[in-house]
Amino acid sequence: MMNYRYSRHYTGPVQAVIFDWAGTVFDFGSFAPTQVLIDALAGFGIEISMAEARIPMGLAKWDHIRALGDMPQVAARWHARYGRPMSDRDVDAVYEAFMPLQVSKVGDYSQLISGALVTVAALRGKGIKIGSCTGYPGVVMQALTPIAAERGYAPDCIVATDDLKAGGRPGPWMVLENVIQLGVSDVAACVKVDDTVPGIDEGLAAGMWTVGLSVSGNEVGLSAEEWVALPTAEQARKRTAAEKKLYLAGAHYVVDTIADLLPVISDIEARIARGERP
Structure with a gap:
């Protein structure tokens, strides 16, 4: 009797990028x-x-x-x-x-983080779908979603933390709901972008590529104006500490802000094409 083992590796392009909200796309420093x-x-x-x-x-x-x-x-x-x-x-x-x-x-x-709209437009230009999930409950998202749309941001999918019976982070359920709603064929074709450890945990639990944001989010915790005003050496110290925490959580990549994301997506696509998995 012969044993057959079927193996398959996704080698296509990134199909979806799933963003957090505060500290990722909006609200530099995550103050709300x-x-x-x-x-x-x-x-x-x-x-x-x-x-x-x-x-x-x-x-x-x-x-x-x-x-x-x-x-x-x-x-x-x-x-x-x-x-x-x-x-x-x-x-x-x-x-x-x-x-x-x-x-x-x-x-x-909830002011947009610099570079957010340019990055999202470039991703859409590549045919990549824009997903999102958040630690905010649905009632907050009902208030925030129209504000975001007025400011130019309208993701293809929004999942709030109380939308699913299974719960929220650090479990994988919100990003997997994005996979379902967006019609993504393989979780390895998804990239989760977040500024927090539970958000990185979420993406990893779902089998996705993960990108941590060090400067714009919770780990540095400064407004854009406060960040720019810091001496270069202090910026480096805070960035390094934030990067370390996100990498220790398992992030595949860590960059400063959403404005630095596009080269990472290109690198992930090259790795996928070589047969690598998250």
């Missing part, structure tokens, strides 16, 4: 989610720093609040104020306070 979380917790008498708020970035917002409450220093502040650990019911209460703030303020922070 973090600052609003700081404001929401302040309403409960709990002060957290911007650095603390950034630690769980990339997760769904309820999970982000839960992760903050589980951090020892934040847990100690909550216990000091309320005499007990933060419960899931407390997380619900913070989340309910957070959501209207996020909806009302998301547009204020």
